[in-house]
Amino acid sequence: MRKLISGGSPYEPKVGISRAVRVDNAIAVSGTAPLDSEGCTVGIGDAAAQARRCFEIIAGALEKAGSSLRQVIRTRTFVVRIEDWEAVAAVHREFFGEIRPANTIIQVSRFIDPDWLVELEADAVGQDQGIGDFLPGTYKIVSQSSGKALAIRTDWTTQLGLADHAPLEQETYVDNSNQQWILVPLGGFYKIRCALSNEVLDVPGFATGNGVIIQQYPENGGLNQQWLLVNVGNEFYKIVSRSSAKVLDVPGFVTGDGAMIQQYTDNGGINQHWHLSLLEADPLLNSATISFHTLDENLDYDSRLSVWVYGPAGNMVANFYSDSDAGFPREGFSAGSDHSFDLTVGNIQRTELLAKGSKCTIQVNPIGHDIWRFDFVADMIFTDGSHLYSGGRGVQLGRTYGYEHTEQSFPITGNSPP
Numbered sequence: 151m152r153k154l155i156s157g158g159s160p161y162e163p164k165v166g167i168s169r170a171v172r173v174d175n176a177i178a179v180s181g182t183a184p185l186d187s188e189g190c191t192v193g194i195g196d197a198a199a200q201a202r203r204c205f206e207i208i209a210g211a212l213e214k215a216g217s218s219l220r221q222v223i224r225t226r227t228f229v230v231r232i233e234d235w236e237a238v239a240a241v242h243r244e245f246f247g248e249i250r251p252a253n254t255i256i257q258v259s260r261f262i263d264p265d266w267l268v269e270l271e272a273d274a275v276g277q278d279q280g281i282g283d284f285l286p287g288t289y290k291i292v293s294q295s296s297g298k299a300l301a302i303r304t305d306w307t308t309q310l311g312l313a314d315h316a317p318l319e320q321e322t323y324v325d326n327s328n329q330q331w332i333l334v335p336l337g338g339f340y341k342i343r344c345a346l347s348n349e350v351l352d353v354p355g356f357a358t359g360n361g362v363i364i365q366q367y368p369e370n371g372g373l374n375q376q377w378l379l380v381n382v383g384n385e386f387y388k389i390v391s392r393s394s395a396k397v398l399d400v401p402g403f404v405t406g407d408g409a410m411i412q413q414y415t416d417n418g419g420i421n422q423h424w425h426l427s428l429l430e431a432d433p434l435l436n437s438a439t440i441s442f443h444t445l446d447e448n449l450d451y452d453s454r455l456s457v458w459v460y461g462p463a464g465n466m467v468a469n470f471y472s473d474s475d476a477g478f479p480r481e482g483f484s485a486g487s488d489h490s491f492d493l494t495v496g497n498i499q500r501t502e503l504l505a506k507g508s509k510c511t512i513q514v515n516p517i518g519h520d521i522w523r524f525d526f527v528a529d530m531i532f533t534d535g536s537h538l539y540s541g542g543r544g545v546q547l548g549r550t551y552g553y554e555h556t557e558q559s560f561p562i563t564g565n566s567p568p
């Protein structure tokens with residue numbers, strides 16, 4: 151399968167080229183010049199600025215091709231002035247310091263535009279095209295055989311909403327939230343979460359047999375709650391359980407509302423094929439500020455904070471944590487202090503503990519990446535050495551999460567910009 155990627159360069163139609171080409175799992179990115187969105191040269195006279203712009207263009211092309219900078223296996227650096235190699239190499243390290251692709255640096259006499267000091271190429275690999283590569287967001291999922299949508303039965307309810315163990319069925323789609331599903335990437339697999347109940351699709355008890363009815367259940371991290379989306383062509387997918395290797399199946403090709411959805415051995419039938427339509431994408435940001443501050447200064451404690459930042463494929467792209475091995479009172483930020491940190495994607499940043507009443511602001515700078523969500527864990531450490539933990543998993547950027555002090559929760563607030 152051959153896929154052509156355009157970057158909008160005025161040279162593409164003039165020369166008859168693409169910004170990138172993907173064939174099966176191999177991706178080649180053309181020599182990339184330092185042009186802005188209007189086709190004008192950026193960073194005239196500044197080789198480092200031009201290299202940075204080239205890598206930004208390459209990152210965008212790879213994303214369109216279903217890959218990323220982390221999948222790059224070779225880069226080629228072309229410079230007019232060989233004395234610029236160190237400045238350009240320093241920019242290369244910003245983008246690839248943790249990835250370490252193969253590289254060659256070559257001096258050339260000039261480029262098409264004499265203002266260009268640098269061009270860059272990249273070769274990369276992509277995710278297997280047989281595997282669905284979906285953005286995090288809300289989807290409707292429709293059977294190829296019946297035309298009905300996956301739904302959680304709403305007559306299985308409690309006073310708090312849809313009950314645990316409520317079965318999965320097919321229904322005529324009417325835009326209800328029990329028929330809408332949030333895909334949460336897990337590095338090739340997905341959690342499939344009901345938009346109404348916030349519970350996930352689950353194979354009961356890790357069952358492996360045919361005919362087991364799929365249910366919703368609170369997320370617990372089990373393999374029986376993880377699903378592989380396999381492209382079968384014509385924009386349809388098999389939905390395969392990671393624990394049982396069975397697929398979602400409409401029993402007997404039934405077309406009516408209310409038929410419950412089972413797992414069954416893959417037999418290629420269209421009653422096992424599903425179309426996923428994006429209703430609303432989760433916001434992806436190219437930068438974010440995450441701020442935390444400790445509350446309730448009447449308590450005697452210090453705080454240990456860890457933050458993990460994830461990209462849209464569910465892969466961790468950065469990590470921040472505070473820690474100290476010193477005894478109590480621990481060395482760290484003083485009470486009422488305010489500190490800021492820059493966290494660049496690909497890096498791990500370590501700081502001291504946060505004293506009570508202090509604030510910590512983390513500016514996330516994801517070079518060449520989008521960021522999707524973050525997890526955090528907070529640990530309140532008391533004078534007697536005891537701990538109280540709290541945290542948030544799958545915290546979506548662009549929303550606010552706060553914690554007030556009770557015996558069950560940790561006195562910390564997390565906030566990210568709209």
